[in-house]
Amino acid sequence: MDELIESKPIPTNWMQQINQLFEVCFNHTNASVAVIDLHHQIVHVNKAYENMFGWTNDEVFEKCLKTVPAHEVERVKNIHSHVILHDKAQSYEAHKLRKNGDSFCASMTVSPLKDSEGHIFAFVEVVKDISDRRMEVVKLKESEERYRTLVELSPEPIFVYSDSKIVYANQAAFKLVGARSDDRLLEKLTLEFIHPDERNEFESQIAHLLKENKPSDIFEKRILRMDNQLINVEIRAVPVEYFGKPSIQLLCRDITHRKVMESIVRERDEEYRRMLKLLPEPIIVHQESIICYINDIGLRLLGAQDPSEIIGRNMFEFVHSDFHETIKERVKAVSLVDNYIPFIELKLLGLHGNPIAIEASSVVLHNYLERPVIQTVLRDISDRKTAEELLRQSEKLSVVGQLAAGIAHEIRNPLTSLVGFLQLIRSAPPQKRLEYADIMLAELNRINGIVNEFMLISKPQSSKIEVKNISDIISNVVSLLQPQALLHNVEIQFESIEDTVYRVKGDEGQLKQVFINLLKNSLEAMPTGGKIDIVLQRLGKRRISIRLKDNGVGVAEELLPRLGDPFFTTKEEGTGLGLMVCCRIIEAHQGSIRIQSKVGEGTAIEIELPCVL
Structure with missing residues (x-):
């Protein structure tokens, strides 16, 4: 230079x-x-x-x-x-x-x-x-390159068309319509691939899109591939400029498989609904206590004619108030497992308020919006409850007969005393007569108490659920059976912590029958005398344990699984119903009963019941 x-x-x-x-x-x-x-x-x-x-x-x-x-x-x-x-x-x-x-x-x-x-x-x-302008240019080029790469390699088919003709298609779009890369796909009319029945609707949708100049909602269309195969596609149309000309970009997704699966699911769902509808057992489907579905036999169970009378209502409207807390706990429990939970006995109320004895078991079908949808299977056990009540009454009569000797012996002693004091009163001075009268009244009260307990067992009673102190119930039963125990030289020892109230919710008469049957079995297992220990204690805050142990003859180990079966007995004159009735009563009170025994060492029976705080 x-x-x-x-x-x-x-x-x-x-x-x-x-x-x-x-x-x-x-x-x-x-x-x-x-x-x-x-x-x-x-x-x-x-x-x-x-x-x-x-x-x-x-x-x-x-x-x-x-x-x-x-x-x-x-x-x-x-x-x-x-x-x-x-x-x-x-x-x-x-x-x-x-x-x-x-x-x-x-x-x-x-x-x-x-x-x-x-x-x-x-x-x-x-x-x-x-620098800023150059950076923007660089970024723009990079962005264009990324977009081009993204579009080209996108697994979703993308078309761009202008003046009704396809001007761009990525590889996925070629594959969607069954075209090869060397086929003359570009410049074909877009409507050629739309099913003839839907072309007018498609043109109207695109015209509206261009007028509004904003992306369309997703819509479905049927597309005819180049091999004439029909497929279902979801489409979203977006207005764009392509080489300076107003154009439409079509974002597509092949949903043919999904449509087939939806059709299969609809068919299966219809079959499932039909199966539930015609099942011989009542079925209720509910979510957050609201009834969503009930089958035909379920409607009949509740006394309804049409599903609209039941669906949409709170299921607690049809559950006896005594079982509301139980139902809430069951709903929580079923949400934690992936299977049916065991059947329990409940009491429902029909559409007109009539009580219905049922068994119920539930399972979670699925979760909708993170809330479990529960299916509950019901069993009407009204007939069975009637039969069980007859069995209990039969067993009571059997118990009454066997207790007669002990009761007669226990009553005879005060009667003898009464006769003797009446004879003394005739010749006794007035001061002595008052003393004799007090003794006679005490003996009469004793007789009255024995007779009242005896009548409580013998007469039929309707089930009455109340909160009772289980310690008082056991004490009354021990007092009732004490005469028979003395006849067999058996000592009954009942241990309970003083001033502790063990409250349970149940039927007093049924619970008394359980302890009478079990104590009677223990007495009969000790013909030469012995001892029965009854221990009452808490198991945590919500359950109590009643343990009865005798030192009688015991039961062979191989026979233990059969104890409680109808008509199975180890006694020569037994009916085989007493222990079965006991098991059913304890189960109805949401409790459990376990038996352990060894020949020559005696038998231990443990009963667990839920307690009321």
Whole structure:
């Protein structure tokens, strides 16, 4: 470049001219401006230049090429030479260096500066920082490249069409319509692939889309592939510009398999509903206590004619209040397992308030909105409960007969005392008569108590659920059976913590029958005498244990599983119903009964019942 520069004397007034130029332009513009002499040295800069590069006017003097990265120096010199040769301004982009060493992308315009005679004696360089713009361009290119790659490699079919013709399709779109990459898919009419019955609707949807100029909702269409195979597709249409023309981008998804599966599920669901509807056992489906479904036999059980009488109502409307807490606990329990929970006995109320004895078991079908949908199977056990009540009454009569001897012996003693005191009263003085009368009243009260307990067992009673102290019930039974125990030379010892109330919810008469039957069995197992221990204790906060242990003849181990079966007995004159009735009563009270026995060592029976806090 030095060869191109003709050495001429610098005009004497050139600094004055520059100063005038700076005064007029440089100091009143936001553009970064520098004056550079023909030897590439900075002569003067304005304030904007100082702000951009970080150098002051004094610091930047004779530093033009130091603001240029080393690899750009030759290029800058060539541009200066080009401006001199052609006497014409030139613009270019290059990297510049700030005082702190930072590099930035800049746009420069280099213009020749002439003296009054028209000779070029310097350059004016206007610099613009285009780093942000260049970054945006780079980001835009990267974004376009990513989008292009994303669209091309997308597993979802994408079409773009303009003027009703397909102008772009990715590989997944080719595959969707059964086309090869070398097929002339582009420029085909879009409607060629829409099922004829749906073409008018499709055109209306697209016209509405163009009018609204916003993406459509997802809609379904049937598409005819190039091999004439019919498939189901979900489509979302989006208005776009493609090469400057208004176009429509179709985002597609093949849902043929899903539609087939939905059809199968609908068929299975219909079969399942029909099966539930015709099942011989009542079925109720409920969620958060609201009945969602009930089958035909369930309607008959509750005395309803139409599902609308039941569906949508709270199931607790049809459950006896005594079992509300039990139902709530069962719903919690079934949510924790993946199977049916065991049947328990409950009492329902029909549509007209009539009580219905049932058994119920439940299972979670599925979770809808994170809330379990529960199916409950019901069994009407009214007939069975009637038969069991008859069995209990039969067993009571059997117990009464066997207790008759002990009761008669126990009553005979006070009667003998009464007869003797009556004879004494005839000849006794008045003072003694009062004493004799008190003794006679005590004996009569004793007889009355025995007779009352005896009548409680013998007469039929309706089930009455109440909260009772189980300790009092056992004490009454022990008092009742004490005469028979004395006849067999058996000691009954009942242990219970004093001042502790063991409250249970149940039927007092039925519970008394259980303990009478069990104590009677123990008495009969000790013909030569022995001892029966009864221990009552808590098992945690919610259950209690009643343990009866005797030292009778015991039961062979292989016979233990059969104890409680109807009509199975180890006694010569037994009916085989007593223990079965006991088991059924305890189960009905949500309790359990376990039996352990060894021949020659005796039998231990443990009963667990839920307690009331």
